[in-house]
Amino acid sequence: MRKLINAPADVVSDALRGLAAAHPSLNVDPANGTVVRADAPRAGKVALVSGGGSGHEPLHAGFVGHGMLDAACCGEVFTSPVPDQIIAATMAVNGGAGVVHLVKNYTGDVMNFQLAAELAEDEDIEVTSVIVNDDVAVEDSTFTAGRRGTGATLFVEKIAGALAEEGAALDAVAAVAREVNERSRSFGVAISPCTVPAAGTPTFELGEGEMELGIGIHGEPGRERVALGTAAEIVAASLSAIDADMALSGAEVLVLVNGMGGTPLIEQYIAYAAAAEWLEGHGATVVRTLVGPYVTSLEMAGCMISVCRMTPDLTRLWDAPVETPGLRWGR
16 A cells, blocks of 8 residues: 555544645644634524545535535544534534535435434534435445435535525525535546555455446445446446436536546546537536546546536526635635
8 A cells, every 4th residue: 555644543633734734724623523614603604514534635624614614524534424523513613593514425424414413403503404415326335325425515515605605594505505416416437446544455446447337436336347438438428327317408517527536637627528528419508617636535546527407596606706725716
């Protein structure tokens, strides 16, 4: 195992110490695995809290800041944060207007965020939970009942965060988060595995010249293992799966081409060129684009494509100013 780490047991805390040093505007607690906006809590503002296992950076800690999350909870690599972390973050950002928990649909995440929400109610904090389940690859898989939460988590956090920044009420912020989730789909393809530092071995094995269609962000199995294809073939398979589940013809769409952590940016742009051509050829209009490693899986190579059918209101919220370590424009 060749990794730029000090010790496997210290990966998350060391990374959070680095985040704190690089971004002093955040309140980072490496020992407890929480990241909080420096200006939190803000009186009268609905707060957004998300989180999950580490290894998906910049999701979630890298999206804490103006226009996105108020706090993130960082579990161990590919492991849900515990309820104590989540309730601590929730209490730290509560400004009296309620808190929205944005939760990727993984069994551990859902259970622990639910327990934390119940603890918050005991503290007279109103919490509304929104589950993100955008992955069309499989219905049930390892760690998941129902569809997995993957790349569209970024869409939900950005758009709901923008509305909360405007001062919208709890119900409205939760409603737009659910709307974005309902209008979004994702599909991922892996061309190499990743290695969890504590395990020291790859999460799965691919034979020479193979790829996994419909992979999860923790290395969970996908739909099928097939011969390695070209970028255009991979993109076509991904978008065809999305289109079969949510028709794209006639839609104005936001598109994320996500590099998964181990894919060079030059290859991600090759994939986006293929995606733009496919979408145009199938009657969709791309109105906003994001290309880069935003929802990663350590050093896994491959590509995940996420698409959201936009409305004028959602586009306006997407364009609203954001200032976080992982996403920044308009300020």
